[in-house]
Amino acid sequence: MMSLELLIPGERGEITEIRHCGGCHKHDDRHEQKNKHKHKSTITHAEEIGLRVGKRVEVLKNDGNLLLLLVDEARIAIDRKIARSIMVKGVTA
Amino acid sequence: MNNRKQIVVAVAGNPNAGKSTLINAIAGSRLHVGNWPGVTVEKKEAGFEFEGHYIRLVDLPGCYSLSPYTQEEIITRDYLVQEPPDLIVNVVDATNLERNLYLTVQLMELGIPLVMALNIYDEAESKGLRINASQMAETLGIAVIPTSAVKKSGLDDLLRTVVQVADSPEAHRPKRLNYGEDVENALEGILDHILHSHASLLDRYPVRWLLLKILEEDASVLKAANITSGSLPQQPFDHLRRAHGDDIEGLMADARYAMVAGLCREVLSRPEKRNPELTERIDRIVLNRFLGIPIFMAAMWLLFKLTFDLSAPFGEWIKDMTGGPFKRWTEVVMGTIGAPDWTVSLVNDGVIAGVGSVLVFVPVIFAMMFFITFLEGSGYMARAAFVMDRAMHAIGLHGKSFIPMLLGFGCNVAGIYATRTLENPKDKVLTALLIPLMSCGARLPVYVLFVGIFFPDNSGTVIWVLYILGMALAVLMGFLFKKTLFRGEVPMFIMELPPYRMPSFVSLCLHTWEKGKHFLIKAGTYIFAVSVLVWFLLNLPWGVENKHESYLGRAGSVIAPVFKPLGFGTWEAASSLITGVIAKEIVVGTMGEIYAPKKDDEGEKEQPTLGEDVKEIMVSFSGAGIKAVSSLFYLPIEAEKEEDTTALNEAVKGHFTPLSAFAFMAFVLLYMPCMVVVAAMRQEFGTWRWAGMAALYSTLLAWVVAFLVYQGGMLLGLGG
Numbered sequence: 001m002m003s004l005e006l007l008i009p010g011e012r013g014e015i016t017e018i019r020h021c022g023g024c025h026k027h028d029d030r031h032e033q034k035n036k037h038k039h040k041s042t043i044t045h046a047e048e049i050g051l052r053v054g055k056r057v058e059v060l061k062n063d064g065n066l067l068l069l070l071v072d073e074a075r076i077a078i079d080r081k082i083a084r085s086i087m088v089k090g091v092t093a
Numbered sequence: 094m095n096n097r098k099q100i101v102v103a104v105a106g107n108p109n110a111g112k113s114t115l116i117n118a119i120a121g122s123r124l125h126v127g128n129w130p131g132v133t134v135e136k137k138e139a140g141f142e143f144e145g146h147y148i149r150l151v152d153l154p155g156c157y158s159l160s161p162y163t164q165e166e167i168i169t170r171d172y173l174v175q176e177p178p179d180l181i182v183n184v185v186d187a188t189n190l191e192r193n194l195y196l197t198v199q200l201m202e203l204g205i206p207l208v209m210a211l212n213i214y215d216e217a218e219s220k221g222l223r224i225n226a227s228q229m230a231e232t233l234g235i236a237v238i239p240t241s242a243v244k245k246s247g248l249d250d251l252l253r254t255v256v257q258v259a260d261s262p263e264a265h266r267p268k269r270l271n272y273g274e275d276v277e278n279a280l281e282g283i284l285d286h287i288l289h290s291h292a293s294l295l296d297r298y299p300v301r302w303l304l305l306k307i308l309e310e311d312a313s314v315l316k317a318a319n320i321t322s323g324s325l326p327q328q329p330f331d332h333l334r335r336a337h338g339d340d341i342e343g344l345m346a347d348a349r350y351a352m353v354a355g356l357c358r359e360v361l362s363r364p365e366k367r368n369p370e371l372t373e374r375i376d377r378i379v380l381n382r383f384l385g386i387p388i389f390m391a392a393m394w395l396l397f398k399l400t401f402d403l404s405a406p407f408g409e410w411i412k413d414m415t416g417g418p419f420k421r422w423t424e425v426v427m428g429t430i431g432a433p434d435w436t437v438s439l440v441n442d443g444v445i446a447g448v449g450s451v452l453v454f455v456p457v458i459f460a461m462m463f464f465i466t467f468l469e470g471s472g473y474m475a476r477a478a479f480v481m482d483r484a485m486h487a488i489g490l491h492g493k494s495f496i497p498m499l500l501g502f503g504c505n506v507a508g509i510y511a512t513r514t515l516e517n518p519k520d521k522v523l524t525a526l527l528i529p530l531m532s533c534g535a536r537l538p539v540y541v542l543f544v545g546i547f548f549p550d551n552s553g554t555v556i557w558v559l560y561i562l563g564m565a566l567a568v569l570m571g572f573l574f575k576k577t578l579f580r581g582e583v584p585m586f587i588m589e590l591p592p593y594r595m596p597s598f599v600s601l602c603l604h605t606w607e608k609g610k611h612f613l614i615k616a617g618t619y620i621f622a623v624s625v626l627v628w629f630l631l632n633l634p635w636g637v638e639n640k641h642e643s644y645l646g647r648a649g650s651v652i653a654p655v656f657k658p659l660g661f662g663t664w665e666a667a668s669s670l671i672t673g674v675i676a677k678e679i680v681v682g683t684m685g686e687i688y689a690p691k692k693d694d695e696g697e698k699e700q701p702t703l704g705e706d707v708k709e710i711m712v713s714f715s716g717a718g719i720k721a722v723s724s725l726f727y728l729p730i731e732a733e734k735e736e737d738t739t740a741l742n743e744a745v746k747g748h749f750t751p752l753s754a755f756a757f758m759a760f761v762l763l764y765m766p767c768m769v770v771v772a773a774m775r776q777e778f779g780t781w782r783w784a785g786m787a788a789l790y791s792t793l794l795a796w797v798v799a800f801l802v803y804q805g806g807m808l809l810g811l812g813g
Binding site: 042044045046047048049050052053054060061063064065066068071072073074075076077078079081082 | 157158160162188189190191192195220222346347350354372373376380382479482483486491492585586587588589590591592
């Protein structure tokens, strides 16, 4: 198991875990829900857009601050920090 | 039978699922655009007849889920819960089924009859994706209609199904999805409690949905239903928490994802081997870390070139029309009805000069909106965000903030509203504060006027420099804001890059019209009113001989000294800048009025007849078209060379030098954003704080920059 960040373009992986990272905890703390200015956490957004445990992703681009992933048929760009907190296991072919 | 039933259809779907294309294809010109109450998200509606039924379509904002986090999600779910439509059409992107179905599952929880438009179906097929639509329909208990909005196929099928479902809604309730034994038990426990203590809620909300939201402890639903989480029986929750952990909201999300994944395994088959598609091949070049930014810059340059080259001849044409035949006609008409002289002057020197000098820029603005819409529709806009991400980090933002800023080039107000796509409130404010530095379409008239007079040989380049100046200052200010007001981590970037698509010409025109018409409305209302006001301010006190002595002239004289060190300390410039706060293009309108020729200057010219006038209008219009096309084969960007000597041009020439003209343009670029922008910021952030801050800092910045330009230029000996 390794972080998605480490895959090179053309490699595929299956997401096994989405870890909490600084500022992107999975679902906001329940007490915060009363806060009017609450916003969607980064991880919730990542899940809605298709990055979920069990999904297979292919890395299309991995240089610079952003990674470009192929998830199903969608191209998704994510920050390197988010990629670091997504664990994958390598998938061959 | 005689009173036909109205069918209310809500259209919901993910962003990029082709929802608005579908609605445009169905409704076309019958579309009516308004706003959702209390917010500035667009609300599109259309009503039309279909096979004896009256259908009313309500377009819901694009969203990925029905969680209560973003404005789009809240609008969608509030509408569906509070004013349940007869049915929902869920537009689903067939090329991206799994992600789209997550919203579908949540829509089904509402218990409202649902019809799925399996859109972009043709593309999915050509990609080798096989979707078993009938099996999906059966599993979910909803009708599934393959459509292609772009090719307009399947649309009649869809409408026919809509009518059928509306006729017998009970037979078309979506299936109740089973969330597993533990969740279902918990839901039953909650139902018992509701039946006992809050039975009236069952009339107000879809039952199943209400139970799910209570289980997820959805704050907004609990509040609206007047339930405190303490009053709920703890047993169902405790049981779930013991078995699955504390995060019930997360558990439910996982359950929905699992359901969607399972469904996809059954109905969707993907091709074994994927060929790198066109999008991927384009992306390899466009997103290349070395080529990306140069390509982006080239795209921007092309955008400006096309905009100016195509529109300039038409702008000239409007100018000739308003300055020539229109004025003559009003004089003739008003002369025959015996209108007093001052009213003729009000119409000619006030309304026609004021509104006319702004109308001249309608072609430029529409052309720019057209190309920006093309960039959005083709999918390149999202790539621009990707490419610019690194650069944006320097100013404490990520690449996604780049899109609102880019839209700001069309109109700052559009940019401010586009900050909504950013998740983080801090990003929104910082982005909005920088948007006024993006040179919007309304500032163009000022540049085009001055550049035409003072820099006729480098017009394109000078305008380009002004745009770059705005961007460079945005970088600088962003950096300063980041170090002072907005310290902390740069937020994170997640964004879908849609596949490249060739937007259809019709939908491009529709969207261009949507965006550009605000400018026309402004010209017809706002600028019209201001032109009249300016005319009065220039002609009062009654009978004032010299415009300098008028109210506006006096006000201009008072503040003119402030602009002295900037090289344009004249009352004329100062007065135009005062009125320019209302809308920047009014700077030109006001100058047009101030420098309007006195009646007796014109001399006796041969007055053409009406027939000659009309003929001339036609001939010169087609001439403009030919010019526009031929200019495309010409590489340098050129705003029309000014060879004619209108009174306005002559007067401006006499009052400015090239250096002070440039300082003036820089000032107009930077000083206080127009009132509409300030109002939009107030509305978006619910406080005057940021709007006031934007107005203040930009005006100071404008003064400093214009000062540096002018005084620096003088030192370098460029003053002549």
